[in-house]
Every structure is written in structure tokens, then in C-alpha cells.
Amino acid sequence: MPIGGILKRLLRRRASAPDDAEALRLEFKERYHHFKLLLGANRKALEIMSEIEEALHGHRPFGMTFVRAACTSVCVNVFSMIRGMERLAPGKYTALFSRYDAIQKDIEEILARPAPPRDPRLTIPIGALGRELADAAGPKMANLGEIRNRLGFRVPPGFAITTAAAARFFAYRELQTEIDRRLQAAEIPRFDALYALSAEIQQLIIRAPIPPDLETAIREAYAELEAECGPGVKVALRSSALGEDADGSSFAGQYRSELNVGRETLLTAYREVLASKYGLPAITYRLQRGFRDEDIAMGVGCLAMVSAVAGGVVYSCSPVDPRDRRLFIHAAWGLPKAVVDGSTASDLFVLSRDDPPELLAAEVREKDRRYLCYPEEGVCRMELSGPERLQPSLTREQAVEIGRIALALERHYGCAQDIEWALDEGGDIVILQCRPLSARAAAAGADPSPAHEEQSVLCRGGITASPGAAAGPVFVAERTADMLSFPQGAVLVVEQALPRWASLLGRAAAVVAAEGGFAGHLASVAREFGVPALFGLPGAVEHLRGAGEVTVDATGRAVYAGRRQALLEAPLPRPPLMQGSPVLRILEEAGRRIVPLHLLDPEALEFAPEHCRTLHDITRFIHEKSVLEMFRFGQDHHFPERSSKQLFHRVPMQWWILNLDDGFTEEVTGPYVRLEQIACAPMLAFWRGFTAVPWEGPPAVDGRGMLSVLFQATTDRSLNLGVRSRYAERNYFMISRSFCCLNQRLGFHFATLEAMVSERTAENYLSFQFKGGAADFERRLARVHLVGEILEELGFQVEIREDHLVARLEGQPREHLLKRIEALGYLALHTRQMDMVMANPARVESYRRKYRQDIARLIAGPEA
Amino acid sequence: MPQAHVLLVDDETVFTRNISKLLAHRGYRVTAVNSGDAALRALEEQRFDVLVLDLKMPGLDGIATLREMLKLGLFVETIILTGHGSIDTALEAVKLGAHDYLTKPCEIDELVAKIESAREKARGRPS
Structure with missing residues (x-):
């Protein structure tokens, strides 16, 4: 028998003796502590993974320091998760260590790849x-x-x-x-x-x-x-x-x-x-x-x-x-x-x-x-x-x-x-x-000099040193020291197109120079960076100084006062600067061992440590299992005060609650907890959103009524925790006063919400994940995008990979976050089975309108 | 919450001077020493809430200092400072019980956030 099993037996035996209740409480506190650390490490690891993904687009500059720091940080956090998991379930998931070691070794090898030997001649x-x-x-x-x-x-x-x-x-x-x-x-x-x-x-x-x-x-x-x-x-x-x-x-x-x-x-x-x-x-x-x-x-x-x-x-x-x-x-x-x-x-x-x-x-x-x-x-x-x-x-x-x-x-x-x-x-x-020669094509079909109101022209003529148009506030640079205060997105205006100004091209919207042609270094770099540049424009510095926001039409060879939207409409895409670079290649290779997610379905046979191919797989696996382990603790030990309770609101609901710390307002005895006994602010916010607007029932779809529907399921007593049916409805809440972790599984999809909401704004965060559905992939995808769109409007940072949505929000004041959780509660109920109608654009539009209106009302509503 | 006492260990005195000043501005009580040995002596003499420890020092380096601390039973939540991010050293430090690590030069806000999270962890640690 594995050590974990023995320990559990011991604990179970100990738990049954009332004298040992205190020891068990301590054991629980210890586990909760590791569970919290594990969640923190999980959050941090996912954050860095999304940073890596963003960097992989190659639009933002970064160097090896970033690559090393990001890889190190992901590794350290994933390792902390594994260690936390080991504390929660000793001996049960040791295979994770060897998977982790293999992946880390790969990553280190990629980062340390030596340069090829040189010709020794001096x-x-x-x-x-x-x-x-x-x-x-x-x-x-x-x-x-x-x-x-x-x-x-x-x-x-x-x-x-x-x-x-x-x-x-x-x-x-x-x-x-x-x-x-x-x-x-x-x-x-x-x-x-x-x-x-x-x-x-x-x-x-x-x-x-x-x-x-x-x-x-x-x-x-x-x-x-x-x-x-x-x-x-x-x-x-x-x-x-x-x-x-x-x-x-x-x-x-x-x-x-x-x-x-x-x-x-x-x-x-x-x-x-x-x-x-x-x-x-x-x-x-x-x-x-x-x-x-x-x-x-x-x-x-x-x-x-x-x-x-x-x-x-x-x-x-x-x-x-x-x-x-x-x-x-x-x-x-x-x-x-x-x-x-x-x-x-x-x-x-x-x-x-x-x-x-x-x-x-x-x-x-x-x-x-x-x-x-x-x-x-x-x-x-x-x-x-x-x-x-x-x-x-x-x-x-x-x-x-x-x-x-x-x-x-x-x-x-x-x-x-x-x-x-x-x-x-x-x-x-x-x-x-x-x-x-690195040539850049001018936008196809662009009219070289579109007719614009003459009165707004500040300068005209010169040479197109790099094609395109861009707008921004004028910044006249004269001395090298001026570079220090150059703002992001400004239009650089200089007397001579000297190479030293090239340092600013990563931040400049456009460049205008009174002297210089397209054969100069600055012009080459501007073309390479895709920054519109208009050179050889005598008097440009005098004409543009203090002009505020201007639009530089390098292709049409003119500078206009203010933003000229028509000129900016079809900007040349900025080339992905990092493309083909050694640093990007290294990050791509290391990223392949970090970012892709293969373990999607917790019910699948492959959802096991041996099948973790990336660090993301490991985090996904641990996150899922750690939640189960926390619940199992309450189940296994029949811990009298703190095991999970079933929510009772008029009738017993299929909402199971594990009080991690101070999540109840009072000692709760018996199998049920009433809503008014719950002290957890984020869970109550979710509940408010969930119950704010009655659900109209599932959208009318063709003969698939077998699908369980949340509200019916939540009041169905025959469904019980631990029934591992594919269609089983499970809502697990783990709560303390300021923390809530919800795992919701309904039929074919799952959603998780993690929220820390207290007066300490800097520590506040909200993370919501959503995946799956019963419909075909296209429609699932459409639903995920609809939800993502609404969440983005609410200020969430949203990432969608296939039909998997991750939304985050952090560092916001308590009331702000609670309102967002209400919105999530609302969406959790109302987007149910929406995937079934996603193929009908008119219906989707009417749902979208309804969601927006309802959520706006929720947000404007009274605070808790 | 009482004022937190931070022990700062780094052989680069310019760094310790700057960071001490910045941390003091944020309301911390800071003791700065410039070697692993001095850190161990300080830990034996008084109680600290958080240790900020540079990895690369002549003599007793950061990892060796952590090891000694473990041996002597002088546990305190520790934030490791590293020059280059190296997975191996960072992991070793974390395996030895360090709470977190930071790459130098660090932003003061980041350091403060990590110090606070180390204190939070110390508070949450079951006694």
C-alpha cells in the first residue's frame, strides 16, 4: 500500500476519535495552506505562460534575459505546485516529479545551447x-x-x-x-x-x-x-x-x-x-x-x-x-x-x-x-x-x-x-x-496622394523614406538627451536623418526629417521597423514644432494637422521584428515544452501524470486533482466541523461547499448549510448573479432534451457528490471569507472560478475558465467567443485557445470585482446550452443584446 | 500590523544601501549585512520577518547560507536575489525552502510585493 494510503487510514482512524479533532484541524489547516500556495503558484505559472505566448508573436522586443527569467519562473512555480500536490496527497502523484524533471532538462538544454566553434585565425x-x-x-x-x-x-x-x-x-x-x-x-x-x-x-x-x-x-x-x-x-x-x-x-x-x-x-x-x-x-x-x-x-x-x-x-x-x-x-x-x-x-x-x-x-x-x-x-x-x-x-x-x-x-x-x-x-x-536590400512594399492600391482638405496640410513634399501613414503627437528631438523623454507613439521630428535617432524607432509612430534621403541608415531602419518616414522636407522642424497631434502620410508625402482617420485606415502591418531571430527561435523551442495544453478532458484515460508533455499539462492536471484532493479530505475524514456541506436554499441544492477557514458565519452542524450562514463574499456575489434574472429555460433545440440543465440538476436530490456520471452536475465551492474556488461541471462542459476578494486591493484577483459543450466544435467556439467578448467589455483580460477560455482580472477594488463575479454568475446560468443555437446569427444577436442589458443592470445595481 | 524587520544580505554595498533606503521609505526596519557569515550571526542574535539573500557572494554564497540556516534551525522566509535567471539555482534555493526569488536589479515594488507575500506565508504557516 502506498504511504499516502496508510496515512489516510491512520487519519481516518484518528478522525473517528473525538480527541483527535484538534490534530485533524491542524492537519486540515496545513493542507489548506499548501492548497493556497499551490493555487498561487498555478496562477503565476499561467500568467508567465501567457506572457511567453504573447512574446512568441514576435511583435514585442525581448532578449535572453526575458527568456531565461520566464522559463525559470515557470519551472519554479510548476515545481512548487508538484510539491504542494505531494503534501496534499503524499505518494499519489510522484510520477509528476519525473515528468517535470524530463521537461526541465529539455528546457535547460535549449537555453544553454552552445555556439558553434570558430575559425581560430585572428x-x-x-x-x-x-x-x-x-x-x-x-x-x-x-x-x-x-x-x-x-x-x-x-x-x-x-x-x-x-x-x-x-x-x-x-x-x-x-x-x-x-x-x-x-x-x-x-x-x-x-x-x-x-x-x-x-x-x-x-x-x-x-x-x-x-x-x-x-x-x-x-x-x-x-x-x-x-x-x-x-x-x-x-x-x-x-x-x-x-x-x-x-x-x-x-x-x-x-x-x-x-x-x-x-x-x-x-x-x-x-x-x-x-x-x-x-x-x-x-x-x-x-x-x-x-x-x-x-x-x-x-x-x-x-x-x-x-x-x-x-x-x-x-x-x-x-x-x-x-x-x-x-x-x-x-x-x-x-x-x-x-x-x-x-x-x-x-x-x-x-x-x-x-x-x-x-x-x-x-x-x-x-x-x-x-x-x-x-x-x-x-x-x-x-x-x-x-x-x-x-x-x-x-x-x-x-x-x-x-x-x-x-x-x-x-x-x-x-x-x-x-x-x-x-x-x-x-x-x-x-x-x-x-x-x-530589405524592401518594403507600399500598401497595394494605396493612392499616393489622396486629396485631403488643403487647410490641414502642415508640410508637403520630400521623399518617402519608408512608406505608410501614422498619427501621433509631434516630438522635436535636437540633442541626444532628448531621446530620454521621447514618448511612446510620438512622431519624431528631426533636422537631419542621422543614424543615432534609430534608437527611437521602436517607439516612434513616424519620423519626419528636414534633411536626408531614402539611402540613409535611418531610412533603412525605418523600413525595417515598418515606421512611416518622410525625409527631405525643408523647414519641417519649424512647421511642426508645437503642432500637437499630426498625421504623417509618408506615402502621400504630406503631414496633416490632427488625426486623418481616412489615411490611417489601412496601415501597413508592422513586421514581426523578432521573426527569424535566434532569441525567438530559442523561446519557440523552449515554449513547446511549456505552453501547449494536451490534457483537456479530466474524464479521459490520458488525464494522468505520464501523459503530461508540457508544463501546462502538469499545471492543468494538478489544478484538477488538487481540488478533488481538498474535497476528498473532507469526505474521507468525515471531519465533523469542516467537511463539505450541501447548500440548502428552500430545497437542497447540488452545490457542495467546503469551508476552508472562515467561510461560514457560525458553526454549522448537520449536513446542510443555509445561504445566510455563508460569509464568503465572492461566493455570495456569484449566487446573486446566478439568481438575479430567472432563466428562460434551454433554447429550443432539436430533440436533445436529455441534456441536463443546471437549474433542474441543482435541485435534483438523486444526483450526489461522488457519482461520476458523465452527465452529472457537480458544483464544488471551496470558500473562506475572502476566497472562493468554484468547480462547476455540467454535462459536457466545465467552468472554474477562483476569486480572492478583500480590502487588500493589490492581492485581489479573479480567474475564470470555461471549456467544452455538446455542440460541434464550430458552435462551441462561437459561444466561447461570445462569452469572451462580453467579459472583455467588463474589463477582463481574455484569452481563447480553441474552445477554452481563460479570463483574468486583478488588482481591482473589492466592489469592482464582486460586481464582475455577479456577471459571471449570471453568465454561468444564461449561456447554458447556448452552443446549441450558435449557428443562428439572428438568435445569437438577440442573446447578445439581452446579456448586455442584463449585465449592465446588474453592475448598476445596489452593492452587497 | 507591526513593522516588519527585513535582513538584507549582499556583498554589493551600493545595492544594499539603495535598497535599504527604499525599504525604509516603505516602512520596513532593515538590517543590512554583506556576507553569509554575517547573516547567520544576525539570525542567531535576533528575529527577522523576512530575509533577502543574494546568491552570488564571496565566501559563503546564498545557497550555502540557506543550507547553514537549515542546519542551525534558523528558519525565516527567504527571498533569493539572482543575477542571471538560472533554473537550477533558483530551484535549488526553492527546494531549500526559499519562498521566492527575484532577478537583479529588481524593481522596489516587486521586492515589496514579494516581502509581503513572504510575510503572508509566514502568518499562514501552521505553527
Whole structure:
């Protein structure tokens, strides 16, 4: 005989002796205590599961800290439930422990999955690079190697400082450990905290020593470059981070590039680029897109500096409309920095896809500045005043050559490309960067400039940097510090479309910039995030400052005062940012061991510990069994004062009540308890709702009168607790003064209500679950949705999975919750067998109206 | 309800100073110590309602401190603070009788909620 059985026997024997009543009461108190803890753990576990489910949609940014914390918390709470169950029924459900252990082991394995081993080289010359070395050199450098070595186009000479080198640097003197320690705060989405943290970590990196072997490797590689390009050759250091150019994510402009660096400052510049992994834009981007810190290994490219006459970007199709297959070249004088920064206007050349491409259009803009290399080190910005301001920065031949290269690269990579190029002093085109272009389609059929009342137009014109329309209050950002106060959902208005504003795109409704075009980093990120962006709108800051709420129609290239609903009607869906990210994949895998629910029918043979495949299964199983065990205690022990009583209201009802603590107003002897002896506020509220409006009886349905009906069943004495008939009506209440746990089973469905309602508002909660029915799945589903809709109107948080509804409400004042419980009591009676008529929309509508009216009356009615 | 006495154990003095101040504002009496050994001594000397214990400390770490407490019969409802959420350590702490755990850095409201729920549990615990 299992230990539990022996214990029970002992207890039963003890219970029969009146002297032991006190021991039994203590035993009961102990069990009640564990039962309450178990319910608390259950509630917490379900809460986190729903958080995980929400996160799995991929719309909200989260990182590994969230994944670890959520998994840990679910595990701990489920484990607490199992332990509680063990206290309630010792030895009876031990199989749960081994099921739990197996699931936990799986989850831990998923969370701890190690990164694949790396190529051990610290530097690799560009002549040896190709696509296959993307993990070692980072995708950017691997691509440049591919372009040079396989396609024969010109790229600057140079070498990659590998991801293994960065790993070596961060491991040296436990730098990474220190960073991780400080980063623990990073997932608290408090911008000011992140801001300070980012600066602190970057300083730490910039001041950190370089391991001697790494220093030697870099110096040697540089010496080889000098041998090729001449002594003291100036270089550009560019990030080439893993994940940087991954499909659908661009990390555009998130990392630093150091231009025109000499031998002496090489190592400092290297650290600056590494440090930019922890720059504010990069940290927020990782969080928003679901990259783990460790997913981003920083490769760095060290490339001979190209002293560019002109530079820019070419797209092998339109970045805002992938159906537009023309080539778009953006060009400015000097280094391409001016174009990718979005800091100046650039010329636009549009070409056909012919071989060779044909120049279809050229828009030459007034270019007021250019970037060029200082003779010693660094770059400077020069204002342009001569005639070149208005001259095209490329000749027709040069534009055609760039177009030809773009088409060749697109063919090679098999998808549209975003290419950064420079025109060197010898007139050659040099490729500096090449990555897949993430294009976003404008809404199909959207009219580019719908006619709206002219008087409400605040600005018009500019360039659609990212299509769509959105509304929000104007927020003008001028200094970096302004980012701290940027409100969620505001319209970001800036002078220049600088990459640093990218940190705000997770929170911005739209972006408007006076300067900048769609080739800039900020535009790329806006497209990636699906945030409408309208750039190149002179005077935008002055026109929009203090304008309050505005509607930005980036597609139609105008900004309107107030909300223009017609423009907002068909918003472009925001792409699920986390999709395809490593963090989301890990959560998906772990989630499969946590969230799905397989144990649905407590009457089924499979409703057993061995069949628990997920943590949700375990919670469902324990919740069901713990209730039974609590009742069984009263039954088994014939506990004179506290065993379950049958509710007597005019007649004996099929409502069975177990007083857990102080649920009765007085000592109740005999088998019945009267309604007025009940002190439990939530149960009384349920009763009030249940009896408020007489039921009209079951809806007329075809010949299925065999179905038991609650009100008949509740007065049917022949039905008894413990009769385990499939059609048996069972209403179990476990109560104390402020707590009520109702398990209601009628025919084919079950409902559970758990409520804690006292003056301590913070602890108050209400949880209601509902499942099943006799009708086919479609109609059951329709009923569940009808109930869900009504509950949502009452302020519940409602989740529906298949025909299973879970509604929650918490932290609300006592009276507020009691009124909601009344509504639940009302619904418990009146939605009975509603599933049978759900196929008739007119009937459903009339029921919906009736429910709404009745509930509104209940809520407005007098308080208890 | 009488003022609750909280014992706060963490080797990071900046953390203990801040949290002590915040808890004091919320009406708690707080004693802060910076090691597991000091925590055991404090528990032997006086009665506390709730213990807030950091897992990672030099010398006697959080888990070892919990073990010692059990051995010495110095039980008090405990909230564990962890850096990274790790299922194993959190579970071990809970198996050793800790009431709950929190990831650092923690929001003060959350900590207060957990302290209150630990007190509630202590009250409900059958004597």
C-alpha cells in the first residue's frame, strides 16, 4: 500500500476519535495552506505562460534575459505546485516529479545551447576571404572578399580582424564577464538607464588592454598592407558583425566606422569599433530584434582608405517598392558618408535593367557639403560654395558602370542588393559594402496622394523614406538627451536623418526629417521597423514644432494637422521584428515544452501524470486533482466541523461547499448549510448573479432534451457528490471569507472560478475558465467567443485557445470585482446550452443584446 | 500590523544601501549585512520577518547560507536575489525552502510585493 494510503487510514482512524479533532484541524489547516500556495503558484505559472505566448508573436522586443527569467519562473512555480500536490496527497502523484524533471532538462538544454566553434585565425587577408568565411570574418568582409576574388570587381585592399579576435579581446582579463554583469539591467526598457549603461560599457572597452598576441597579429597584417599600398597607408575600420547583414535585418548604421586611420591609432580605432557593439543604437536594436548579446560577434574590416571623388549607394531595385525594378543610384561629392548618414541632399540617377543599363532619369540636387580625408588622419566636412554644388556628382558613363556592377552583384547573390561605392581619384568604381536590400512594399492600391482638405496640410513634399501613414503627437528631438523623454507613439521630428535617432524607432509612430534621403541608415531602419518616414522636407522642424497631434502620410508625402482617420485606415502591418531571430527561435523551442495544453478532458484515460508533455499539462492536471484532493479530505475524514456541506436554499441544492477557514458565519452542524450562514463574499456575489434574472429555460433545440440543465440538476436530490456520471452536475465551492474556488461541471462542459476578494486591493484577483459543450466544435467556439467578448467589455483580460477560455482580472477594488463575479454568475446560468443555437446569427444577436442589458443592470445595481 | 524587520544580505554595498533606503521609505526596519557569515550571526542574535539573500557572494554564497540556516534551525522566509535567471539555482534555493526569488536589479515594488507575500506565508504557516 502506498504511504499516502496508510496515512489516510491512520487519519481516518484518528478522525473517528473525538480527541483527535484538534490534530485533524491542524492537519486540515496545513493542507489548506499548501492548497493556497499551490493555487498561487498555478496562477503565476499561467500568467508567465501567457506572457511567453504573447512574446512568441514576435511583435514585442525581448532578449535572453526575458527568456531565461520566464522559463525559470515557470519551472519554479510548476515545481512548487508538484510539491504542494505531494503534501496534499503524499505518494499519489510522484510520477509528476519525473515528468517535470524530463521537461526541465529539455528546457535547460535549449537555453544553454552552445555556439558553434570558430575559425581560430585572428586576422585574414581579403585575398583569402569568401562567403564561406562569414562566421570568421563577419558577413560584410566575407562579401567584399567574394566580390573581389570571385567576381573580380574592385574593393579596397585590406584584411579582416576576425570574430575570434574579438572573442579573444573580450575574454582577456574577464572583460566580457564585467560587461555582462553591468548589462543585467539592459532589458529593463528604461531608456535613461540604458543610456548611462551604454556609455559606461563603451568606456570600459575603449580603456581595456589588447591581448599581446592579438596586437602582434594586427600589426603584422597591417605591415603586409603597407607592403602592398605603401608605408603609413591610411585605413578605414568598419564593423563586420555577425548577424549584421542577416536576412531581413540590417543593423544599418548601428556600429561605428573609423575613417582615415593611421598606424599609430589603429588599435584605438579597433577598440572604438568594438565598443560600438554597446552603443545605444546597437543595444536597443538587438533588444528590439531579438539578438542575444553573444549572437553578435564583432568582426572588423581594416581596409585601405579610398580617397573618394564621389561616393554613395546603389539599390538594385526600389527600396520602398520591390515591384519597381529600376536601379537607383544616390551620389554626392566626396566620401559616401554624406549619403549614408543622411546628412546632405544627394543626386539621384535612375537606370534601366538593360545590359548595359540605360540612364532613365537624373535628379541633380544642390549639395551643400562633402566629406574628405585629412592629409594626416580623420575626415572633415567641407561646405561647398563653388559651381560643383549644382553639378552632377557622376557622369552618365560612371552611373552606367555602377548600374552594371549592381546588376552583376544581384545576379551573383540571387536577390536585390544595397551597395555602397566610391569613385576613386583614378576614376575607378570601388565597392565598399554590399548587402541584401530589405524592401518594403507600399500598401497595394494605396493612392499616393489622396486629396485631403488643403487647410490641414502642415508640410508637403520630400521623399518617402519608408512608406505608410501614422498619427501621433509631434516630438522635436535636437540633442541626444532628448531621446530620454521621447514618448511612446510620438512622431519624431528631426533636422537631419542621422543614424543615432534609430534608437527611437521602436517607439516612434513616424519620423519626419528636414534633411536626408531614402539611402540613409535611418531610412533603412525605418523600413525595417515598418515606421512611416518622410525625409527631405525643408523647414519641417519649424512647421511642426508645437503642432500637437499630426498625421504623417509618408506615402502621400504630406503631414496633416490632427488625426486623418481616412489615411490611417489601412496601415501597413508592422513586421514581426523578432521573426527569424535566434532569441525567438530559442523561446519557440523552449515554449513547446511549456505552453501547449494536451490534457483537456479530466474524464479521459490520458488525464494522468505520464501523459503530461508540457508544463501546462502538469499545471492543468494538478489544478484538477488538487481540488478533488481538498474535497476528498473532507469526505474521507468525515471531519465533523469542516467537511463539505450541501447548500440548502428552500430545497437542497447540488452545490457542495467546503469551508476552508472562515467561510461560514457560525458553526454549522448537520449536513446542510443555509445561504445566510455563508460569509464568503465572492461566493455570495456569484449566487446573486446566478439568481438575479430567472432563466428562460434551454433554447429550443432539436430533440436533445436529455441534456441536463443546471437549474433542474441543482435541485435534483438523486444526483450526489461522488457519482461520476458523465452527465452529472457537480458544483464544488471551496470558500473562506475572502476566497472562493468554484468547480462547476455540467454535462459536457466545465467552468472554474477562483476569486480572492478583500480590502487588500493589490492581492485581489479573479480567474475564470470555461471549456467544452455538446455542440460541434464550430458552435462551441462561437459561444466561447461570445462569452469572451462580453467579459472583455467588463474589463477582463481574455484569452481563447480553441474552445477554452481563460479570463483574468486583478488588482481591482473589492466592489469592482464582486460586481464582475455577479456577471459571471449570471453568465454561468444564461449561456447554458447556448452552443446549441450558435449557428443562428439572428438568435445569437438577440442573446447578445439581452446579456448586455442584463449585465449592465446588474453592475448598476445596489452593492452587497 | 507591526513593522516588519527585513535582513538584507549582499556583498554589493551600493545595492544594499539603495535598497535599504527604499525599504525604509516603505516602512520596513532593515538590517543590512554583506556576507553569509554575517547573516547567520544576525539570525542567531535576533528575529527577522523576512530575509533577502543574494546568491552570488564571496565566501559563503546564498545557497550555502540557506543550507547553514537549515542546519542551525534558523528558519525565516527567504527571498533569493539572482543575477542571471538560472533554473537550477533558483530551484535549488526553492527546494531549500526559499519562498521566492527575484532577478537583479529588481524593481522596489516587486521586492515589496514579494516581502509581503513572504510575510503572508509566514502568518499562514501552521505553527
